[in-house]
Amino acid sequence: MIFLRLLWQIPIALLLLTIVLVFANEYAIARSSRREKNIAYVSSDQPGFDAERHVLDVYTPKEPSAKLRPVVVFIHGGSWDSGNKNLYSFIGRRLAKQGFVAVLMNYRLAPGVQVPDMVDDCAQAVVWITKHSAEYGGDPNRIFLMGHSAGGGIAALLAVDNHYLANRGLAQSPIKGTVLDDPAGLDMYDYLQKMEYPNDEQYLIPFGKKPAVWRAMSALYHVNAGCQPMLIYVGERTYPSIIRSTRKFNQRLLELGIKHEFAVMPGKKHIEMVTQLFWQKNVIYQNLGKFVASQEQ
Template sequence: MKKSALLIAAALLLTACTPLSILNAVSPAGETRATKDQPYAPGERHQLDIYRPASGANNAPVIVFFYGGNWVSGSRTDYAFVGQALAARGFVVVIPDYRLYPQVRYPDFLVDAAQAVAWTRREIARHGGDPGRIYLMGHSAGAYNAAMLALDARWLGQQGLETSAVRGLIGLAGPYDFLPVQNPTTRPVFNYPDTPADSQPASHVSASSPPALLIAARSDKVVDPARNTGALAAKLRAADVPVQELYYDGVSHTSLVASLSTSLRRLAPTLDAVEAFVRSSGGAKGPGGPSGRTVDRAR
């Protein structure tokens, strides 16, 4: 790995705050095109950016990516490297902002996320994406958002959509089952101690849930990978839902998402795993793809 990549990796592994501006600065954009600041609903935080291959896209799979930040911080502009990385692999990528605490609490940010998906379903064909192949992806708190939309029919239902509109779920280091809330920053977001039991993605698994790719850092110190990634994967598997469960060494909670970037791609094969999952029709059973019932605990 080059010296610059080692320095970035060290910063990611040693700090809780990701130097995202560095990743964006060193991530080449030449293979992609971006359409930015698209409103999906009224309001300052209701805008999204779209990334697609520079050569153009025609009915390409669509990935809606929700960033993390414990529901208190984050901006779509910080994650340009994610959009560029995925678009360079041939996908159309949508990265929306959503309202954060203290402006809102649970479940308002899920309403925002569902509105962004509904916009994508209506409008993405104009940007070269296939509205019939939408994958929801997120990191950390964003993985929670993606999982709730994919598993709990209430949120997309409010936008006139069913969860069948989601071809697959891709979660990176997501909190899927975290009651009672322990993190003091998270507690007010979820109205602790009166957090609703149905606020947890793991409680909404059913046989109709979409296929899932769940990835975690084996030594994640922020979100327990066994309680969250492992438990959700087990519930999906018990419901006979295709799920691929991957654990990587050499990355932290933060650097897992950073491994999508060009400079840190050697940390973990995260981008390759995401591409393979989407190309396999989300690991769906039947002619569209393999069974997807995979557990890979080796790096």
């Protein structure tokens, strides 16, 4: 009986030990950075201003630097109708731990707005970053985008189609490279025409019912020879539509000779593609550091 009780206690002890180690690790990483929260990136008197969604957080390393640091901007996912920067604070802290100035933003969501407005929100955030990143030790001339799921689709669109930034006053894009983590929506034009999966009609809320808009919001159709380098990661067990659209996107980049890397991560599902970023030594962080360094040479 005593032996059985001990066996029952072992899993609980391991669970408690794991929780303690996770919190200790998180505390240690958090101590190495500062977080300034809920900074408005658009003016409060702008039409459509949303005090909850038009805000961003900036994470900066506590360790001083003699020169301005690269800036990594993370755009969250959530099927274009959910998600919040606060869910991904662990990414901001880990990027700062690596020596980046990290920016995590909110943007407006469906059904309140549609995807063109979401992309415009993120473009306005990038404009804000170019104007203010130096105040946080970030280099406005070294801005890198990073996004997961729907946020990956938005990041890709900003990277390949500069008119969103140009419409907000940036004739020359400051984006030096982009990291796409299991990006969704790279080819919504094809996806919404086929309607192959259950509940696909839900995406007509953020994308509307006009095929011309579906195409305009699909980064695949805007790739051009002037695009900056990219890193693209796809989960081996992610959604079939993401596997298909990222392969098409990769092929288009190859055809135009765009410098990029495309990697399929064995065994990973869609959510695991972002939760893996909890681990400081994850391969995406490792490659991001090399990627940023390569653009500075």
